Amino acid sequence: MEARGLRFSRNDEPVFGPLDLAVEANEALLVQGDNGAGKTTLLRVLAGLLRLDEGEILIEGRRADAYQRSHAIAYLGHLPALKADLSSLENLDFLCGLHGRRAQLLPEQAMAMVGLAGYEDALARQLSAGQKKRLSLARLWLSPAPLWLLDEPYANLDLDGIELVNRMVQAHLQDGGATLVTTHGAYAAPPVRTRMLVMRKPA
Amino acid sequence: MTHAISPGLKASARALFLRDLRLLWRRRGDALQPALFALLVVTLFALALGNDRATLAKSAGAVLWLASLLAGLLALDTLFRGDAEDGSLEQWMLAPVPLAWLVLVRTFMHWATTALPLLVAAPLLAELLHLPHSQLNVLLASLALGTPLLSLLGAVVAALTVGMRRSGILVALLALPLYVPVLVFGAGSVVQAAQGLDVTGALLMLGAGLVLALVLAPLAAAAAIRIALN
Numbered sequence: 001m002e003a004r005g006l007r008f009s010r011n012d013e014p015v016f017g018p019l020d021l022a023v024e025a026n027e028a029l030l031v032q033g034d035n036g037a038g039k040t041t042l043l044r045v046l047a048g049l050l051r052l053d054e055g056e057i058l059i060e061g062r063r064a065d066a067y068q069r070s071h072a073i074a075y076l077g078h079l080p081a082l083k084a085d086l087s088s089l090e091n092l093d094f095l096c097g098l099h100g101r102r103a104q105l106l107p108e109q110a111m112a113m114v115g116l117a118g119y120e121d122a123l124a125r126q127l128s129a130g131q132k133k134r135l136s137l138a139r140l141w142l143s144p145a146p147l148w149l150l151d152e153p154y155a156n157l158d159l160d161g162i163e164l165v166n167r168m169v170q171a172h173l174q175d176g177g178a179t180l181v182t183t184h185g186a187y188a189a190p191p192v193r194t195r196m197l198v199m200r201k202p203a
Numbered sequence: 204m205t206h207a208i209s210p211g212l213k214a215s216a217r218a219l220f221l222r223d224l225r226l227l228w229r230r231r232g233d234a235l236q237p238a239l240f241a242l243l244v245v246t247l248f249a250l251a252l253g254n255d256r257a258t259l260a261k262s263a264g265a266v267l268w269l270a271s272l273l274a275g276l277l278a279l280d281t282l283f284r285g286d287a288e289d290g291s292l293e294q295w296m297l298a299p300v301p302l303a304w305l306v307l308v309r310t311f312m313h314w315a316t317t318a319l320p321l322l323v324a325a326p327l328l329a330e331l332l333h334l335p336h337s338q339l340n341v342l343l344a345s346l347a348l349g350t351p352l353l354s355l356l357g358a359v360v361a362a363l364t365v366g367m368r369r370s371g372i373l374v375a376l377l378a379l380p381l382y383v384p385v386l387v388f389g390a391g392s393v394v395q396a397a398q399g400l401d402v403t404g405a406l407l408m409l410g411a412g413l414v415l416a417l418v419l420a421p422l423a424a425a426a427a428i429r430i431a432l433n
Contacts, residue, residue, distance in 0.1 A: 047297055050433060070299040079290025085229040086222065097218020098298045098305075100210045 001046075001064075001072070001147055001178065005055035008038075008045050015041050018055065021197055023178045025146070028169060028192050031182040033199030039182040040078070042199065043149045046180070047075040059147075074099070074143035076150045080132045084125035088116060088135055091124055092142065101142040110138040114164060129156040134164070141168060148172060148179040166191060215300045216308045223312040237274040237317040238324070244270040245328045256333050263332035264342055264393025270328075271321050271346060272382060275353050278317045279374055282309065282361040283428065292365075292428060302428065303421040310358040310421070311351075318350035341396040341406075348409040349389035355413075355420035356381045362424035366431030385412065 007017030016038040023029040033039050044050045046057060048069045057064050059072050082091045092107040101107075111120060114134040119127065127135065133156045140148060153165045169179050173192050210218070227234045248266045252258055286292045286309075295305045321328075325346060329339055360377045364370035392405035 049293060049296060067299065070297055073297065075293070075297055077290060077293060079288075079293060081290040081294045083222070083226060083285075083289065083291070085226055090222070090225055094218050094222040095294060097210055097221075098215050098294060098300075100299065 002058040002061075003046065003055060004058070006042070006045065006052055006057075007054040008041060008050065008052050010041075016199060017053075019197075019199075023147075023180060023195065025176050025178050026173050026193065027195065028173060028179045028181060029195045029197060031180060031197045031199060033182075033184065035184060037199040039184075039199055040151050043075070043151050043180065043182060044077075047073055047149050049075075072145055073147050073149055074140050074145035076136055076140050076148070076153060078151060078155075080124075080136050082124040082132060082135060085123060087121045087123055088127065089120040091135065092139060095139045096142055099139075100144050102144050105142060107138070107142060110141045111135070113141060114138045115160070130158060130161060133157055134161060137165065137168060146177045148177065150179060150181045152182055152184075154183065210298070210300065212300055212304055215298060215305065219305060219308045220312065223309070223316075227316060234316055237278045238320040240277055241270040241274040241321050242324070242328070244273060245331060249331055260333045260335055261397070263329060263334035264338065264397070265390045266332060267325060267328055267334075267342060268346070268349070268386060268390040268393070271318060271350055272353060272386060274321060275317050275350065275357060276375070276378060276382075278313065279357045279361050279378070280364075280370065282313050282358060283365045284361075287365045287428075287432070292432060296429065296432070301425070303425040306358060306362070306424045306428070307417075307421040310354050310424075313358070314351050314354035318346075318354060322346055322350065335397070338393055338396045341402050342393050344406055345389045345392045345402075345409060348406060348413055349385050352385050352409065352413045352416050353382060355416040356385070358424045359420050359427060362427035362431065364431075365428060385409070388412075 002022040004020050005017070006019040006021075008015045019042070021029060031039050031042065041050065045052045048066050057069070059068060062068075064072065081095065086094070088111065089107055092111070096107060108120065111117060114137045116131060116134055116138065119131065124132065124135070137153070148169075154162050157165065169181070170192050172179060245266060248262075249259060252262065283292065286295070296302055298305065322343070325343055326339060329342060334342065357378060360374055360381065363377065364373050367373065388405045388408050392402045392409075395402050395405060
């Protein structure tokens with residue numbers, strides 16, 4: 001994926017840009033910046049949740065419309081998109097039904113992978129913040145999209161969970177995928193080929 | 204990455220359908236609220252008007268229509284709010300199916316859980332209000348055409364206000380002018396039937412409105428959601 005000349009402003013105040021970035025297959029792009037630097041906004045723009053003011057987003061060299069992007073991108077945001085009254089597995093079932101899933105990979109297997117085996121029937125409201133994050137990671141693992149947009153994936157996770165994110169990213173990149181990760185820099189980065197993008201508040 | 208099960212329109216609708224049914228079952232107490240509210244309105248109306256059969260029969264159609272409309276309005280705020288707050292709407296927007304389609308399915312579920320029970324109970328409630336049997340079919344037909352139309356219009360209003368924390372007054376203000384024509388034709392058809400007039404025109408009007416809203420309302424609501432989440 002490649003993006004050229006991205007610019008986004010809210011209420012006539014520039015949030016970021018103009019900004020160029022690119023991430024290839026088998027590669028991770030680490031987006032670093034202070035709180036309020038526009039990391040989340042950048043990811044939301046790339047995912048297609050926000051309309052950008054200027055610039056273009058290319059996927060595999062072609063200008064990508066919303067439909068192509070929805071097939072290529074899996075987005076992990078701050079909000080877990082889990083229904084509190086549904087069990088973990090029911091939540092995964094719904095999100096897989098909405099986004100599709102990789103064949104030969106069952107939701108139960110993904111839950112075991114993220115260390116939630118045995119929690120299949122637990123209601124999402126009974127899970128801790130870290131466990132919810134792990135459930136979102138399971139959703140991501142099931143997603144067939146080659147490009148992951150991870151917004152602060154390390155938040156709320158214990159050391160083991162941070163290790164898990166790194167392992168997932170590594171496996172995903174080996175599989176030919178690509179990842180964008182935002183972080184404010186306090187956590188370890190995944191041990192993979194990484195590009196860096198540092199965002200600062202516009203003057 | 205080679206083998207992927209990509210969801211089509213049908214699969215995504217099934218997933219959403221199943222999710223809403225499960226949620227409904229988990230919170231069955233809340234789910235019954237609109238129907239119970241309508242029952243309350245109808246019963247209280249019957250009690251307040253007293254024992255005069257003629258007056259009751261005359262107002263029965265209007266009361267049943269109003270009860271269904273208000274029950275739908277009551278549940279309107281929950282249509283997208285929960286999904287907006289927990290981030291589900293974001294995932295809807297990123298799904299490889301059109302947002303308008305998901306909005307349509309969600310609105311159908313809203314109608315099926317708030318208006319459909321009332322439609323089923325309408326013959327009993329009509330009996331409670333002494334509605335003449337000859338008008339029952341007209342009432343049922345107008346409700347069957349009118350309540351989905353109300354739900355679709357309501358979906359647009361709910362989508363417009365989904366970005367706001369407290370939207371109770373605004374929902375009512377926005378919904379009022381949109382609901383009035385539906386109510387006029389819907390309740391009006393029952394009145395016309397009572398006067399022995401032909402009701403085809405009013406019912407056709409409701410039908411035409413429903414067809415139009417089926418196409419346009421999900422698109423409008425989807426656009427409103429995109430703006431609200433910006």
